Structure formats: structure tokens, C-alpha cells
Amino acid sequence: MLIISRKKDQKIIVADDIEITVLEVGRNRVRFGIKAPKHIPIHTRLKTSPVPVIEETAQVVETEIRTSPLEGLPAAAGMTKRR
Incomplete structure (x- = not known):
């Protein structure tokens, strides 16, 4: 898996004929x-x-990302130090 970050209005080009723009x-x-x-x-x-979301490929796709702000962080169990 390729992981990249883009800012608003930046593009990703895939195989010369697919263009993805961050709107x-x-x-x-x-x-x-x-x-x-x-x-x-x-x-x-x-x-x-x-799930198919586009019939005409020139339309805009809107995807909501719903995640917990803590999702992906290591579990807190066992990470605290006792004094």
C-alpha cells in the first residue's frame, strides 16, 4: 500500500488517465x-x-471518515510508570 499525504487542491495521477484532486x-x-x-x-x-458511488466518473465523490481521535494509538495498558 502506498501512503501519501496531499493538501487542498493537490492532485494524484494514476496510470496517466486518472486524476484525483483533494477538494x-x-x-x-x-x-x-x-x-x-x-x-x-x-x-x-x-x-x-x-459500493459503487459514481455512474459518471467526472462527478465528485464525497467520503466521510469517521474515526475516534484515539484510534490507531497504542493501547494505554502497561504504558504508565508506577512511582
């Missing part, structure tokens, strides 16, 4: 604009199953 970054939401040829299906994956 807006909010507290719990990231909006992307995706340009791709019509024959390429675009899906979003929510937890386990892919």
Missing part, C-alpha cells in the same frame, strides 16, 4: 474530485464491501 479537508471529512475515463468503474469501500 476539501475537514475535521471528519475529505472531499475528492476524480477524473477518469467512463469505462473505469469507481467504487468506495466501506469496511468490507465495495
Whole structure:
């Protein structure tokens, strides 16, 4: 998996003909604009199953990211020092 970070209005180009633009970054939401040829299906994956979200690939895809602010941090158990 390639992990990158982008700021608003920055783009990611995939295979010469797919362009992903960061339109807006909010507290719990990231909006992307995706340009791709019509024959390429675009899906979003929510937890386990892919869900088609675009019929026309020139539309904007809006995806909410709902996570706990502490998600991904190491468990606190065993990390404190006793005095």
C-alpha cells in the first residue's frame, strides 16, 4: 500500500488517465474530485464491501471518515510508570 499525504487542491495521477484532486479537508471529512475515463468503474469501500458511488466518473465523490481521535494509538495498558 502506498501512503501519501496531499493538501487542498493537490492532485494524484494514476496510470496517466486518472486524476484525483483533494477538494476539501475537514475535521471528519475529505472531499475528492476524480477524473477518469467512463469505462473505469469507481467504487468506495466501506469496511468490507465495495459500493459503487459514481455512474459518471467526472462527478465528485464525497467520503466521510469517521474515526475516534484515539484510534490507531497504542493501547494505554502497561504504558504508565508506577512511582
